[in-house]
Amino acid sequence: MNAYRTACFLFFTLLLGMSPSISRAQPLETVSIQLKWQHSFQFAGYYAAIEKGFYREEGLDVRLVEHDINGKHYIQSVTDGDSEYGTADMGLLLSFAEGAPVVWLSQIFQHSPLVLLTLSQSSIFSPYELIGKKVAFDSNDAGNAPIQMLFDQTLGPNSNLVENVPLDYNLSRMIRGEIDASSAYLSDQPYALKQLGYDVNVINPRNFGIDFYGDNLFTSRSELINHPDRVKKMIRASLKGWNYALDHPEEIIDLILSKYNTQHHSRDHLRYEANVTDRMILRDQTPLGKLDPQRVEPIIAAYHKLRLLKTQDMPDGLFYEMSKARIELTREEREWLLNHPKINLVMGEGLEPIVIKEPNGTIVGIIPDFLDYLGEIIGQKLTLITEPDLKRTHQRLQQDEIFGVAVTLDSPQRRKAFKFTDPYYQTQLIVFTNKNHADELHTRNDLNGKRVAVPEGHPSLSNYLAGLDDVTIVHAETPEAQLKLLQYGEVDAIVGYANYHYLIQAYLYTNLVPAFTTQHKFPIYIGIKPEHAPLVTILNKAIATLGERKRFEIISSWLNMEKPRLPSGHSINLTNSERQYLNALKKIRVAVQTDRLPYEGIDRQGNYQGIVADYIDLFAKRLQIAVEVVPTENYQQSLLALSQGRCDIIAAQPISSQVTRQFLTTTPYLISPRVFAVHRSLPVVSDFNEIAQGKIGIVADSADQHLLAEIYPQLALVPVTNTDQGLQQVASNKLDAFVDVLGSISYSIQKQALSSVKIGGAIPRDEQQTIVVSDKVAALVPILNKVISHTSAQDRKEIMTRWISVTYDNGINHKMLFKLAGVMLLLLGFMFYRQNLIRRNNTALMIAHKELEEKNRELNLLSMTDKLTGLLNRHAIDPIIKKEISRNKRSNNPVSLLIIDLDHFKLINDTYGHAAGDKVLTTIAQALSDMIRGTDSLARWGGEEFLLVATDTRILKATALAEKVRQTIENLNIDAMTITASIGVAEFHPDETFHQWYERCDKALYLAKDSGRNRVKVAQLPQSENVSPLSISNLLQLTWSNKFCSGHDEIDEQHMQLFSLANDLIDAFLMRRDATLIDEKLLQLSQKNSQHFRQEEQLLRRIHYPDVSQHCAEHELMEKKLDELVASYQQNRSDYSDLIHFISMDLISAHLLSIDNHYYPYLIDPVSQGKQA
Structure with a gap:
């Protein structure tokens, strides 16, 4: 035993000695960060990452290098390899444009702290007072571009109205009167002057709409190529350090005072720096490290205007996050991409929507979408260039800037000219016909005896028809000409590609439909020039990520691809006796409820509509039988009509033991979750029992009333007339909750614009709708079951999405839903057992189960549009408003609000009826939609009130817009009715919230009402607004x-x-x-x-x-x-x-x-x- 232990000891000792990973820790990689200035709180995040061990956790030993004012430029120190990383500002953009091999890794300061300072005693408050004055700033330093742009924007391009003197940050020059103003950092010099006893005026470029980024973290291209993992570690640890520093400023100030205080700042000075730094980074508004391309674009435009950049194009390869590949690339592949930042591919035009060149030169379509996706995956943009014909495409291919062709089919000749990628897209041959011949064409052989058109120059299409004995082939010059022949009946069919769906829709050839899709498929490749062969393997890795779902998403966004239409009755195998029975019956009398939308209802013109109506219409068309509507007010009246023989079927009836005992029923065809609605102010409800002690509303004499009494006998149920009334009482706090099916509640919330009501959760018993059949027409039961079982999931989805949009509490307790899902699984398991005994019911129930799962996944989706007008609703415009407020605070972009309220609208409803009122609302919605800009957002705010968010619009322009809106409404001729509107207008100010902004605008609206209506009133300024004589806009x-x-x-x-x-x-x-x-x-x-x-x-x-x-x-x-x-x-x-x-x-x-x-x-x-x- 001792010998065994000795042997084991020696073995493991030897093993430990051979394994460096076990015997000792891995050595740290030493790197340095070149700072753009001397030590201060400006670099606090890097101090924290060092001292708290965040870099060490990533295996890095990081040194910080102070900037030597008399030495190299800090960007050059990194490109020369003196340091692996550096901090810079927007000047990095210009360095890159001049050829510096740099990569912008992470954005730390969301705003530049660079400002102009003057002494308060000078009475210089704006650039206008600096005319003829001496201003110290570095006009040759790209980092001072915000100051140059400030003068350019206020005093005129290339303005020489101020005297530019060299900048040395010597504050005594301003004190002695040698200069009148100086560029400075908001985090430093203002405090220093204050300590010397001098108050200052700050002229901030941000107040003039010039908002540049501040400090960033960058590296060299060689560092990214050779050490991509180290780059990721550096970013992670640095951001972690910045978060820590901003959360613990006093601790970092202590650290600077003890280790990094080369500028000999006081504690108070560092506290001042910390406060300003936090305001420049703004973590609460923008995630730390985020770089927004939309903010870079105006900065590039500013540099271009100052003639510091040659173009306004977004630079390819500069930004790490925008050029970060989502796939694993080899070192050689990464290096190749970095050395080829602009990849151009070419193809011909005229294949809409494969590729579409818009009038403004923008190229869109299926191929551009595929290239955009592949570019995102490899982390580099693929630029598509189009030429009008084949000859020019070949000529363009000879140019060195072109890397290959974006679309090519396989052939030996093309294989010699290009290196082929894997196929990324394929198209099928499809036979199209007109509706009159749709029942005749299902296979290739059905084309015998027909005249079929094919486009010239597409041998694959002609080859498809080869071998058919009695087909007449007609050649058309273009696909458009081919479709025209079919539209006007000169041919019986055409053979084309999937893009013909788009052309049919674009040319409004509504009579043309796909007959059938062939098995012939043509793969599409990218052909790359041999000298760029490494790009092929890179693209193949990206193409491998293209799943079928993504391919379908891209293609279906351009092609309205309907399934080929089946002949009437083709998929429903009715027996001869069943067909004879339907022919003898001639029509089915259907009992329907007049006011139960979105499920069913009858509008003012007597039209039957709703989810159930769409199902009944679908069933009737497939059975080729007419339907006669028998109106009723509720379930009880429907059952009475059936008992009295006044109808043959009830369109939709919730399953209950009473119904199944007394009447014949079909298999369920519609399953709807039961939910409860509560006031939006109520916290998250994890269980319905939490509110069961309150007043619970329910529609009187509904199936829900009997069910809830059975499940929750303790409930104090309050019957209401309908869903609308129940939700209104929840909104006014007269009810604690209201129970109904999901569709009815979500539809009513949207219709009434009840923003104060939300769906709180689900009731563990779903409503299953069935068709109730009179025993006098019992033979209809198996027929209806057949048509129900042949209703596809696509059919069901199309019907539901036409009517259902759901507003759900985002804070819903998913634990409750999981319990519900468990109950549902048990229930469905039992039902599945029963359906094994009754096979014909199985399909419908499984589809219903899938729909239920889908609805549960969609419960947190917000309703986006107003059902009546088609405009955005309150929920949809809310994120737009938040985005514009954020844009204003971030970039000083102006935004104005218009509240438009129709005058005496209730009188219109009372005098002319609700149908007339609806017409007024829809007409005005369309008129306003037509007149506003594409960048503006119009919503129906509720009732007769509309909200218009006008982006990049000052109050003067907004007021003119409001007047134009008012006149547009007044000039509308809607059935001889006089319609006017009162409008309140307010421009957003950074110091206020949306609620305060809206309140100001709303007060202006009511002032317009009180002043006689049909007028525009401008909101008063917020109390905090600092009045400046020059801020007249x-x-x-x-x-x-x-x-x-x-x-x-x-x-x-x-x-x-x-x-x-x-x-x-x-x-x-x-x-x-x-x-x-x-x-x-x-x-x-x-x-x-x-x-x-x-x-x-x-x-x-x-x-x-x-x-x-x-x-x-x-x-x-x-x-x-x-x-x-x-x-x-x-x-x-x-x-x-x-x-x-x-x-x-x-x-x-x-x-x-x-x-x-x-x-x-x-x-x-x-x-x-x-x-x-």
Whole structure:
């Protein structure tokens, strides 16, 4: 035994000695991060990742390298290999464009802290006051682009109105008055100046709509190629460090003070930095590390405008997240992709919807969608270029920039020219015919004796017909010509591809249908030039991820692919006696409930509609028998009508022991979950028993009433007339809950726009609908069972999706649903046992089970559209509003809200009826949809109220839009009814919530109502709004300040008069004053303005102003522009937004308050000059 133990000990000792992974820890990989500045809280996340061991956990030993101001540029330090990683700003984009091999890994600062600083005592609050002043900023550094863009946007392109002096961050220069302003970091210099006793004014580019990204983490292309796993580890650990640093700022400040305080900052200074850093990162609004392409695009456009970039194209290969492959690639494959950031493929046009070139040059279609998917998988965009014909396609292929052809069929000749990928798409041959011949064509042999058209240049289609003895082949020049021959009856059939579905729909050839699909399939490949052979293996890996579901998703989004229509009765094997019975019966009298939508109901025109109606219509068509509707009000009346012989069947009846004992029934064809609705303010309900002690509403004399009394005998049930009434009482807190089937509740919530009601959960007993049959027509039972059993899942899905949209509590307790699922499985197991005895029932029940599972999965889907008008509803527009608010706070993009309420709408309903009211709503919805921009969002907010979210729209433009909406509604001629609307308008301000924004707009709406209706009112500003005389696009009124005075009495008096006239015009426009008054004010403004310009020009010549010629030319242009806009407005009085914008922004703010400032210094003796003028 001792010898055995000794041997084992020696064996394991030897094993441990041979295994480095066991005997000692793996050595850490040493890398460094080049910082873009000196140590400060700006880099807190990297300090935290080092000190808390996050890098060590990933196997990394990370060193931080401070930036040497007199040394290399921090980006060059990484590209030269001095450091593997670095921190940078948007300047990284320009470095990449200039050829630097860098990769943008993660975005840390969502906003740039770069600002302009002035001393408070200077009274310089905006770029306009910097004209003629000295400003320190680095015009050659791409990182200072926000400052350049600020001047470009406010003072004009390539503006030389400010004197640019070198930047050295020496604050004493500003204190001594050597410079008037300096670029600075919001997290640093403002605090330093404050400590020296100087208050500062911050001119933030974000306040002028210029919102650049701040600090990021980047690496070199070689690091990504050679160490892709290390890159992932670095990103993970760094983000973990940043999260820790932002959660524990005091701990990191202690760490900086003890280890990294090379700038000798105080604790308070670091706290200030921490606070600003947190505001620049904004984790609560944007996930840490996220880079949004939509924010990069305007930044690229800004660089292009400053001529720092040659194009506005999104750079390929720069952004790690956008170029990260979703498949495993070898080192060589990754390197090849990084060295080929732009992959161009070519193909011919004219194969819609395989490829479609839109008028604006955008290329869309099936192939572009496939290429987009493959590009996402390999982490690199595949760019498709199209040519109008085969000759030009071959010519383009010869160019070096083209890597291959996007679409090719297999052939020996093509195999010699290209390296083929695996097939990524295939098309089948389909035979199409017109509806008159659909019952005759099911196989290839059925084409004998027919005239069949094929397109020229497609030998595969002609070959398909070879061997048929008596077929006449007609050649058409194009697929379009081929379809035309069939549409006009010149041929009996055509042979084509799957894309013919799209062409049939596009040309509205509604008479054409697919007869049958052949077994002939043609694979589609990508052909790659031999010199780019590595791309083939890369693409094949991506193609391997293309499952059938994804292929179907891409193709079906373009092709309306219906299954070939079967001949009448083809799939229902009725016996001769059953067919004779139906022929003798001639029609079936069906008892239907008049007000039970979405299941069934009768509209004002007497049309039978709803889910059950669609089923009955489907059954009747397949049995080729007429249906006569017998209206009833509820289940009890339907059963009475059947007993009295007034109907043959009841269209839908919930199964119960009473019904099955007394009447003949078919197999169930419709299963609906029973659910309960509660008030939205109620917390998540995990079990119906939690609310069972309250008042529970139920439709009187319904199957649900008897069932609930049986399952929950303790319930205090409150009968209501119908579902609508029950949900209204839940909304008003008169009921604690209301129970009905899922479809009825979701339909009613949507119809009534009850945003305060939600579906709380399910009742563990579903409603199974069956057809009840009179014993006088007992022979119908087996016939109906056959047609029910042949109802496909697709048939059922199409019927349900036409009627059901569900609003469900997102906080639903899934544990309760799992219990329900268990109960259902037991129930279905028992039913399955029974169906083994009654085989003909099996299909319908299994389909019902699948539908039930599908509905349970869909319970959390929100209803997206208003059933009546087709507009978005409250639930659908809510995320749009949230997105626009977020965009405003992130990028300063303006957004305005319009609440549109129809005047005296109740009177319309009471006078003309609800059908007329519905027509008014649908007509107005269509009219408004037609007039708004594609970027705006229109929703029915409830009842007669609409909500319009106008993106990128300031209040002046929004008010003009509101006036246009008001006039559009007033000018509608709807059955001789007079329809008007009152509208409230409000622009969103960053300091408010949506609720506050909506409240302001709603108050404006009611002010419009109280002022006589049929008018537009603008909301008051929020209390927190900081009024600035230059923010007129936000304020609607111009505000004069003594700071605008030149000191020349007459000039100042003229400026104030023009101010006053401009305010009068704004008021006249927005308050819809009389057109005559507006024209008078416009004439006064034009005359006063011209008079002012002439006198000002005389003054400028007298004081020898050097730019007098340029100033006079500016006057001439402005007068001409004003005359043009006035004339345009007087021709079309519904649109005055451009005129208001010109008067307020260009004439008053830009010219009188800014350009005129240039000559003020030349007014040496303002008093005497005023007397002489």
